Amino acid sequence: MGQKTSGVLTAVKRVRGGVRVSHNKNTAALETVRIPVPSRVVIPMQMHIGAPCAPVVNVGDNVSVGQLIGDSTAFVSAPIHASVSGRVSSVGEIKLPNGNISKAVTIESDGEMRLWEGIEPPKVETREDFLKAIRSSGLVGLGGAGFPTHVKLSFPEGKIDTLIVNAAECEPYITVDYRECIENSWDILSSIKTIKELLNIPNVIIAVENNKPDAIEVLSSIASKEDEGVDEIKVMTLTSRYPQGAEKVMIQSATGRQVPPGKLPSDVGCLVMNVGSVAFVARYLKTGKPLVSRSLTVDGSAVANPKNVRVPIGTNIGEIFDFCGGFKKEPKKIITGGPMMGLAVIGTDLPILKQNNALLAFSESDMLKKEGDCIRCGRCAFACPFGLQPTVIERYAKINDIEGLETSGAMICMECGSCAYSCPAGKPLVQTMRLAKHLIKEAGDKK
Amino acid sequence: MSDERLLTASASPHIKSPATTSRIMLDVIIALIPSLVAGVLIFGPRVLAVTGVTVGFCVLSEYLSRRAMKRSNTLGDLSAVVTGVILAFNLPSTIPLWMAAFGSVIAIVVVKQMFGGIGQNFVNPALLARIVLMVSFPAEMLSGWANAFAWRNDNIDALSAATPLAALGDGAKELPTLFQMFFARPGCIGEACAFALILGGLYLTVRGVVIPVIPFFFVGTVAVFMLIYGAATQENALTFTLYQLLGGGLLLGAIFMATDYATSPLSIKGKIIFAVGCGLITSVIRVFGNMTEGVSFSIILMNILVPHIDRLTAPTPFGVVKEKKSGKKKEGAEAAAEKEAAKA
Numbered sequence: 001m002g003q004k005t006s007g008v009l010t011a012v013k014r015v016r017g018g019v020r021v022s023h024n025k026n027t028a029a030l031e032t033v034r035i036p037v038p039s040r041v042v043i044p045m046q047m048h049i050g051a052p053c054a055p056v057v058n059v060g061d062n063v064s065v066g067q068l069i070g071d072s073t074a075f076v077s078a079p080i081h082a083s084v085s086g087r088v089s090s091v092g093e094i095k096l097p098n099g100n101i102s103k104a105v106t107i108e109s110d111g112e113m114r115l116w117e118g119i120e121p122p123k124v125e126t127r128e129d130f131l132k133a134i135r136s137s138g139l140v141g142l143g144g145a146g147f148p149t150h151v152k153l154s155f156p157e158g159k160i161d162t163l164i165v166n167a168a169e170c171e172p173y174i175t176v177d178y179r180e181c182i183e184n185s186w187d188i189l190s191s192i193k194t195i196k197e198l199l200n201i202p203n204v205i206i207a208v209e210n211n212k213p214d215a216i217e218v219l220s221s222i223a224s225k226e227d228e229g230v231d232e233i234k235v236m237t238l239t240s241r242y243p244q245g246a247e248k249v250m251i252q253s254a255t256g257r258q259v260p261p262g263k264l265p266s267d268v269g270c271l272v273m274n275v276g277s278v279a280f281v282a283r284y285l286k287t288g289k290p291l292v293s294r295s296l297t298v299d300g301s302a303v304a305n306p307k308n309v310r311v312p313i314g315t316n317i318g319e320i321f322d323f324c325g326g327f328k329k330e331p332k333k334i335i336t337g338g339p340m341m342g343l344a345v346i347g348t349d350l351p352i353l354k355q356n357n358a359l360l361a362f363s364e365s366d367m368l369k370k371e372g373d374c375i376r377c378g379r380c381a382f383a384c385p386f387g388l389q390p391t392v393i394e395r396y397a398k399i400n401d402i403e404g405l406e407t408s409g410a411m412i413c414m415e416c417g418s419c420a421y422s423c424p425a426g427k428p429l430v431q432t433m434r435l436a437k438h439l440i441k442e443a444g445d446k447k
Numbered sequence: 448m449s450d451e452r453l454l455t456a457s458a459s460p461h462i463k464s465p466a467t468t469s470r471i472m473l474d475v476i477i478a479l480i481p482s483l484v485a486g487v488l489i490f491g492p493r494v495l496a497v498t499g500v501t502v503g504f505c506v507l508s509e510y511l512s513r514r515a516m517k518r519s520n521t522l523g524d525l526s527a528v529v530t531g532v533i534l535a536f537n538l539p540s541t542i543p544l545w546m547a548a549f550g551s552v553i554a555i556v557v558v559k560q561m562f563g564g565i566g567q568n569f570v571n572p573a574l575l576a577r578i579v580l581m582v583s584f585p586a587e588m589l590s591g592w593a594n595a596f597a598w599r600n601d602n603i604d605a606l607s608a609a610t611p612l613a614a615l616g617d618g619a620k621e622l623p624t625l626f627q628m629f630f631a632r633p634g635c636i637g638e639a640c641a642f643a644l645i646l647g648g649l650y651l652t653v654r655g656v657v658i659p660v661i662p663f664f665f666v667g668t669v670a671v672f673m674l675i676y677g678a679a680t681q682e683n684a685l686t687f688t689l690y691q692l693l694g695g696g697l698l699l700g701a702i703f704m705a706t707d708y709a710t711s712p713l714s715i716k717g718k719i720i721f722a723v724g725c726g727l728i729t730s731v732i733r734v735f736g737n738m739t740e741g742v743s744f745s746i747i748l749m750n751i752l753v754p755h756i757d758r759l760t761a762p763t764p765f766g767v768v769k770e771k772k773s774g775k776k777k778e779g780a781e782a783a784a785e786k787e788a789a790k791a
Binding site for chain 1: 461567
């Protein structure tokens, strides 16, 4: 760690506010392992942000890995592919962890994982080819947001001057991005070169938190080899402070630019991509195999053998926990994603989605504090990376003061949870912020 | 339902920092202990009786008023205990116990619970109770000063000591030495030992309970003011300033009362404005007002301004920095130009 690798940049700006969370990266040293072929997968037709897909297969159809099973004509959407080979047993509905009802295709696996014969590496020579290929790969942001990648990449040429590869991984427990950096660093670099060339982006910053020195080491050594004196691909170390990996925070740390409210990263010339998504692009261009599996960290106090696993999309959560030795204590809370922003689910009979980067199970009956009254200590305001004052917003929300809510900047909240994490009174401030946004939108609709 | 084990499905975040309201209040109590010990050593065991009464009545009033208002029991957050101790610190050790009890009821019932309980009071409960007692019972509040360590020898003179600040004003009476001022001097229970107060303040800072912005700027403002005033009017401005800083309730107020969460601004900028305001009002009252209540009144007055300070110093949300500010300035400039035009 003490050795300083040449050419490693340090952050331009520190995270404003934020919180220090215990990292709990227990699985950092564990190589990603493949789960045995699941007996059945349930693949929802809406995993990404945007329009849902319509199933293009029928009950009884035989499908193979990588075959298209759902698609949409909408721009903001991503096609969905079969993740196992086998027979479609039902095309029905499923309730997703976020409460939405979605169509879903259930495939009974034949255990063979036969690749679809139509799979071939895409021919990519121009920007248009590339965007088309990314769309047909079904790629969405693998860092947790699930935004269709081809949409993100469809910016007017010349608008972006910096690609930031996000390997911050500031959420506790999760180590899949770290493993990606260590295990597939060549994929990451080859992807970066393709994106840089085809989309004409001059600068690339690979941003890693400083608690992952080996990832920084590996990436910077490859970057300097690959870069050959051009010096346009740089590795940057960032302070490990939550929420360092949040898009707007990341842009500010890496470039010093602030994305104004209601604007997109591209408006300040930046494109931020999760390191897992970037690595996938290289593999897809090489093989043509669409996004049918992903890596995730399985951890938490209730899990017997925490692991990093690679699973087909649509694998049952319960089956993944079983692969990790089941539960050593009765789980009281199961989360898809990290403990700061992840979604608590009500049971284990749910499929893994494209954007799930972790599966955590905790035995603590209730990890929340009992809610008390606000003591105005100001910890929420000091923790907010966006300079909001959640305690003030809470007061406005309580009395439905729309004007107050609007001027307080509630709309820019990204729900990172730093305020609620630090609140000594145990206030559910993220819910308050959601309420505040809802009230503003509702008032706007009435007008 | 019977098959499925029930899981907790609450909103994120799913982990929480170890900080809790009761832990924060416990830290404040721990920070107050050195001064309480000093108070007992300096003014005798009666200090324990006074503190016991204020804490007891604060807790009792909190419990009963919450019950009467059909609200949840909040004794567990320990804030009533903190108010009790701080109130005792603001009283002379000789105060009749029933007056101490009366003050406690005022602090908790009138100032705190009637405005909604913890975090909702707009002025510091203990301070307002002190002022109510001061106005109601000036004799007991102002002339019962015990000399430091006088309780050990039944000295009749024990009760006639003036507070150092009053002595400083009179000029005639003998002043304690600066050493005495720092470690043991006549005054209210909690203000007698500057050393113990600073120790408590350091503990709060280390524990992250307070950011020492308010104490620093409060005391700093008084220091600057007194140095300037002292240079103009006194023989030795530095000594005069030191007596001013160590005298009265300045350290007690700056460390433990002006930093009260509920009645101080949220942002650092706001805290600075608040503290400088406290320092200025304290100095003005001490120099020109001819009374000893500088610190109490300054904090109470600035407490009332906190909502306005908060509004004026709210941080600019992420990404809106330049646009808004320049827009506002323009508006202001335009408005000023219009006004001038109207005048002309």
